[in-house]
Amino acid sequence: MKVVKVINNNLIKSFDDKNNEVLAMGCGIGFKKKPGDEIEERLIDKVYTCNDQTTSNQLIKLLEKIPLEHIQATNEIISFAKASLGKKLNPNIYISLVDHINFALERYKKGVILKNALLWEIKKLYNHEFLVGKEALHIISRRLGVNLPEDEAGFIALHLVNALMDDLSMEKTTDMTKMIQKILSIIKYHFNLELDEYSIHYERFITHLKFFAQRIFTGIKIEDQDTQFIEVLRLKYKKEYECTLKIRDYIKQEFDWDLTEDEMIYLTIHINRITTI
Structure with a gap:
């Protein structure tokens, strides 16, 4: 790689062999260098590939001021x-x-x-x-x-x-964490029990909740596939379904999101698994 621009003694702008703009970082890598000079491979500590000019500018601005x-x-x-x-x-x-x-x-x-x-x-x-x-x-x-x-x-x-998680800001990630914890709290209070956090069903439920919350914060709905099955669950798992209704009301009130019947089905089934001792 050749030097395109010296940012400071520890940072150089260049292009890789695929002609992508990169920032090469290393102690003393830019010392007494000028455009066109070869970059010494042994001095390169990290190469950042810049997908666009905005990312490049952000990185340069950040790396210039941080030790x-x-x-x-x-x-x-x-x-x-x-x-x-x-x-x-x-x-x-x-x-x-x-x-x-x-x-x-x-x-x-x-x-x-x-x-x-x-x-x-x-x-x-x-x-x-x-x-x-x-x-x-x-x-x-x-x-x-x-x-x-x-x-x-x-x-x-x-x-x-x-x-x-793509397309989520740090703020949304924090809100998503709070949402998952609130859902778990609703379940604990509804059934008046402590959940077994080491069970395989609990682990799977947490994974489901993460994707569930991610869909809400990215605005992706799953389509209803079996609208009749919800009626079966409503009768077979009455208490679990009532808990799901509480979760549905919470999601609607806090995030203005309407749960689909498929989401209600998945939640009810998972709740049954983690609350069955």
Whole structure:
């Protein structure tokens, strides 16, 4: 790769072999370089592919002002997350997470500790992402010598959840988490019991709720396939169906979303499975 533009000593704009605009980052990679010079491969720490000019500008603006060691720690965290989760992350995670971690470190140095109001929910609903967040704290501690509180593992987990779901903002991801927790609370109070969070049925239900909530926040409805089956469930699983009606009313009141009969069917069946002891 050749230098197209030197952003600073640690950041260079270039093009890859497919003629995609990229940003190459590394310690001293831009020192005394000028357009047309070859980029030394050994100095490249990370290459960011820019899909459009807006992303490129955002990255440049962000990477210019953030310390290199903060960026390197974030890159290691994202690499670990990709390997651990085994799923594709939205490329914007490089912008959102490095910005969050840099801000968290600045806050910590000033003695400002931000409590995560959703920490309990995140641990329960996004356990894998939370464990990655915990490992992220170890990476930050090892690289930067800063021991951030567990609350930050929760915030990092939410950024990962957001990066796993297309078309959702961080705000919507947070609202989605609150929605899932509220639905679980409705079920617990309706049946007056504690749910077995380690059962396979509970795990499947949580997965269903995640996709259910994602559909609501992205405006995707599933079409009704069997309108007669809801009548069967209404009689066979009366108490479970009554619980589903409460969930339907909550969704309508809070999010102005009308549940389809298929969604009512799925919820009723899942509720029966997780409440049958």
